[in-house]
Structures are given as structure tokens and as C-alpha cells.
Amino acid sequence: MIGAIIIFVLVLGVLVLVHEIGHFVTARWMGVSVEEFGVGFPPRLLSIKRGNTVYSLNWIPLGGFVRIKGESGSDKNEVDSFAHKSASRRSLILSAGVLMNFVLAFVLLSVGFMYGVPQEITPEMAATSQKTHILVVEVESNSPAYEAGIRPGDIISAINEYVPQTPEGVIGYIQAHNNEDLHLSLLRGTQRVDVQTRPALYGSHTSPILGIGTIQAGIMRYGFFESWYRGAIATINLITAVLMAFGGLLASLLQGNGIGSQVSGPVGVAVLRIKLQSSAFRTSSISRL
Numbered sequence: 528m529i530g531a532i533i534i535f536v537l538v539l540g541v542l543v544l545v546h547e548i549g550h551f552v553t554a555r556w557m558g559v560s561v562e563e564f565g566v567g568f569p570p571r572l573l574s575i576k577r578g579n580t581v582y583s584l585n586w587i588p589l590g591g592f593v594r595i596k597g598e599s600g601s602d603k604n605e606v607d608s609f610a611h612k613s614a615s616r617r618s619l620i621l622s623a624g625v626l627m628n629f630v631l632a633f634v635l636l637s638v639g640f641m642y643g644v645p646q647e648i649t650p651e652m653a654a655t656s657q658k659t660h661i662l663v664v665e666v667e668s669n670s671p672a673y674e675a676g677i678r679p680g681d682i683i684s685a686i687n688e689y690v691p692q693t694p695e696g697v698i699g700y701i702q703a704h705n706n707e708d709l710h711l712s713l714l715r716g717t718q719r720v721d722v723q724t725r726p727a728l729y730g731s732h733t734s735p736i737l738g739i740g741t742i743q744a745g746i747m748r749y750g751f752f753e754s755w756y757r758g759a760i761a762t763i764n765l766i767t768a769v770l771m772a773f774g775g776l777l778a779s780l781l782q783g784n785g786i787g788s789q790v791s792g793p794v795g796v797a798v799l800r801i802k803l804q805s806s807a808f809r810t811s812s813i814s815r816l
Contacts, residue, residue: 536588540567542628543590549627550593553620560596560607567591595620629762636765637758643746656745660684660714661691663739667730670738675711675724677739682714694741698816701726705735736816 544566551564560579565571567585574583579596597608605611609620636644648656661683666672683691687710691697701709705726713720726735749757 540588540590542631545627545631546624547591547593549623549625550595550620553623554593554595554609557612557616557620558607559609559612559620561593562596563592563594565592565594629766632765633758633762636761637755640747640749640754640757640761641751643748645744646747648743648745648747656747659692659743659745661694661697661741662744663713663741665740667738669729670736671724671727671729672737672739675722676720677711677713677722677724677737678715680715681720683711683741684714684719685712686710694743697741701737701816702734709737739816741816 547564551561554561562579563581563583565583565585568587568589568591569585570587572584572586574581576582595609596602597605597610600610602608603610609617612620643657648659663677663681663683664679666677666679683697685691686697686700687704689696689700691700708723708725711722711724713722724737726737728735729738
């Protein structure tokens with residue numbers, strides 16, 4: 528628990544700090560004075576002044592902040608004030624934080640492709656991939672898998688005595704044993720989970736199934752130039768997926784349906800994470816069984 532909190536603080540701190548660096552750099556580029564650039568949030572630990580800017584280190588390690596001259600609308604008649612600049616320049620300064628977060632995503636994804644990232648593995652990629660496994664990416668509501676507690680993000684280590692190597696192998700095994708109890712050994716993070724379930728008819732399905740969608744995932748590494756190309760594509764895909772997800776949530780709210788259970792709680796977060804990752808890296812379709 529403490530480790531998770533530390534990781535959360537570090538990740539949030541980096542995201543906020545990079546965001547504020549975007550505002551800081553763009554404001555200076557546009558000729559706007561920055562009164563203070565702070566790492567962390569007050570109370571202040573120490574500070575130093577260079578030119579018109581105070582650089583401070585603060586006690587609360589949750590990112591940082593930028594105080595820009597004239598950001599509250601004051602000093603309109605001074606050329607180095609935010610309020611004095613044109614609407615286009617003010618818009619660029621305000622949007623620079625988000626743009627820097629996109630740049631950070633692009634850099635991290637590209638570096639990840641160099642050192643190895645988890646992604647869906649096609650048959651032709653299997654020979655060069657590492658640590659391949661069968662990953663659950665979908666669980667249908669009211670399905671046997673749902674009732675048994677299988678979650679998106681689980682890795683299927685074994686079904687009874689069968690150790691799956693491909694999603695097609697999982698489909699074949701379950702179809703051959705769809706009238707039997709199935710013991711699934713799962714890996715959930717670092718935790719081993721064992722569940723007992725049986726394929727069943729439900730909804731509009733015409734044959735007994737578990738109600739899960741799986742892909743074969745693994746670690747792939749790429750060369751320097753290809754990594755930056757793949758990083759750009761993955762960043763675009765992730766941005767698109769996030770915008771579509773928020774668009775869906777907004778539409779649901781406007782229709783009076785609320786946000787839905789799919790984004791509430793740890794399972795909802797896992798579903799969103801897996802869907803975003805699949806949107807960025809997917810190369811083939813999900814195998815449903």
C-alpha cells in the first residue's frame with residue numbers, strides 16, 4: 528500500500544511538473560515574465576532568484592506551479608504581462624502544459640519501445656517476442672467468467688492441466704471441455720488467483736462459453752528509429768482513445784445514464800487501462816470464448 532502511494536505521488540509529480548514546465552517555457556518564449564517557478568507546493572523549503580523569476584523548492588512533492596505576471600488580469604499595460612498579450616499568445620501559453628504532457632507521453636512510449644513494451648503478439652511476432660502470455664482484456668457482464676471473478680488484466684497461466692500458448696489454443700480447449708468444470712490459474716499483478724467455473728449458455732449465445740476476450744501479449748523491442756515512429760503512432764492512438772472515452776462519458780451523462788459501472792472502482796480502472804493499451808498497440812482482433 529505504501530509503495531503504491533509513493534509511486535502515485537511520483538507519477539503525479541512528474542506529470543504536473545512537466546505540465547508546468549510547458550507553461551513556463553512558452554511564457555518566457557512569448558516575452559511574459561514568470562514571477563515564480565516552484566517544484567512542489569508550499570510551504571517553501573528554499574528558493575533562489577534569477578532575473579525576475581524566483582525558483583523555489585517546496586515541501587509538498589506533488590509536481591509544481593508557475594506564477595505568471597498578469598495571469599489574474601493585472602498589469603495590462605506592461606509588455607511583459609500575460610494580460611497584455613494577444614488572445615492567440617495567451618491561448619498558446621495556456622495550452623502548452625497539455626502539449627508538454629503529450630510530448631512526455633511520446634518520449635516515454637518511444638523509449639519503452641526501445642527497451643521493450645507489452646503489446647499484442649501476432650503469430651509472425653512470436654519468435655522475436657519475450658515473456659509471452661495469454662491476457663484477458665474483456666469480461667462480459669453476467670457471464671460465467673464474471674461470476675467467477677475473472678478480471679480484465681488477468682493472465683491465464685493454466686486451464687486444468689493445459690498450459691495455453693495462443694488464444695486459439697484456449698478457444699479449442701474450452702470448446703472441447705464446454706460441459707466440464709474448469710480450474711483456471713491466473714496471475715493478477717504479482718498475485719496468484721485460482722478460480723473454478725464452467726462454460727454456460729447465456730444471453731444470445733448459442734453455445735456454452737466463459738464470456739471472456741483474450742489476446743496473446745508479450746514484450747517486444749525495436750530499433751532506435753522504428754521506436755520513435757511507433758511512439759508517435761501509439762501516442763496518437765492513446766490520445767484518440769482518451770478523447771473517445773471522455774466523449775462516451777459525456778454522452779452518457781447528457782443522456783442521464785450516469786458514468787456507468789465500467790469506470791468505477793479498481794476493476795473499472797483496469798478495464799480502461801487495458802482498452803487504452805489495446806487501442807495503442809493492437810495488431811489483430813480479440814479472441815472471444
